[in-house]
Amino acid sequence: MNLLITSKEQIFAELTNIDSFLNITMSENAEEAVQRGNDLAVYIARTGKLLADSKYWLNEAMKSEIMQTLEVTAKNAKATATAINALIGSLCREDRYLVDWCERCNRTATHQLSWCVTVISKAKEEMKISGMYNNKK
Structure with missing residues (x-):
């Protein structure tokens, strides 16, 4: 199997860029919501x-x-399984951090996309109401 695995350094670099984008506050402008x-x-x-x-x-x-x-x-034959697992977790903390950061960015982007849909829906509803109001005049 030919795996195209992104290097840890590249993962870190991409997450840094993505995280910067996710930390931008969006307005309630529908056009911006579509682009975002x-x-x-x-x-x-x-x-x-x-x-x-x-x-x-x-x-x-x-x-x-x-x-x-x-x-x-x-x-040494003195460590418990819990202690061994804790030690392994500690040794792999940087790798675990990347996993956690990826999950966080993915969830944040998903929630922000839902917000964009909400903003677009609101704008569509406002246009519809505005059209109905203008048609009654």
Whole structure:
């Protein structure tokens, strides 16, 4: 299988850019909502891919760290399973951070896209009401 896995450095760089976009406050202008919605749809797709890639890297790190940790633990034979899991989690904290950040950006983009739909719907309703009002004159 030929996997096109984004590097951790590239994931970080892309999330930095996406996060900057997600931190922009949108007005209630319908035209802006349409444009932003188009951008958000792309970001939702991309953060979904970045999430899968960051989970790949986390799994790779855990696999590697697990083997090293289990070897040390087996020699010492004093650590509990909970302690081993906590240690592995600590060793993989940067990879876990990327996974968490990808999930957060994906959810944020999804919620913002819903807001764009709401703003567009509101504008359409206002146009409809305005048209009905103007037709009665």
